Amino acid sequence: EQMPKISRMQTELLVSAFQADFTRVATLQFTNSVGQASMTWLGIQERQHTLSHKPNSDTDAQEKLTKINAWYASEIAHLAQRLAETPEPGGSGSMLDHTTILWTNELGEGNSHSHKDIPWAFIGSGLGFKGGRMVDAGGVPHNRLLLSIA
Secondary structure (H helix, E strand, O other): OOHHHHHHHHHHHHHHHHHOOOOOOOOOOOOOOOOOOEOHHHOOOOEHHHHHOOOOOOHHHHHHHHHHHHHHHHHHHHHHHHHHOOEOOOOOOEOHHHOOEEEEOOOOEOOOOEOOOOOEEEEOOHHHOOOOOOOOOOOOOOHHHHHHHO
8 A cells, every 4th residue: 555655755765866976776676576565556456466377368367467567657657757857966968868767577477487578668868778669689688788787
């Protein structure tokens, strides 16, 4: 029940830490990997991890997971918006212009624990990343990507 409030507080803390130059790297994790979050504020009583193990043919579970993922996306969008409206300290543009947000998931599909087709979304212009496109890495290990942003 407190997750939306905590999410917004964590976002403000993250933006403030960047703005004060206390850190240049941050991690924002909503739940642990087998988190049993119950997202009742979305009208969903079942726990997310339980729903993620339902078969793809269970349309009710898939609709609920879509609603949950849409909430996560809205929180990432809120973080991006906060960075976009915050001037870069001592520089030009916004903090988002100088930041790279990586939003991903640990699995491509929860019910099979597949590591295929894991989406990686990059937001911001930090490190010279060009947005507005989809890249198929053709099976290249993702650790190469992680090294390039480290």
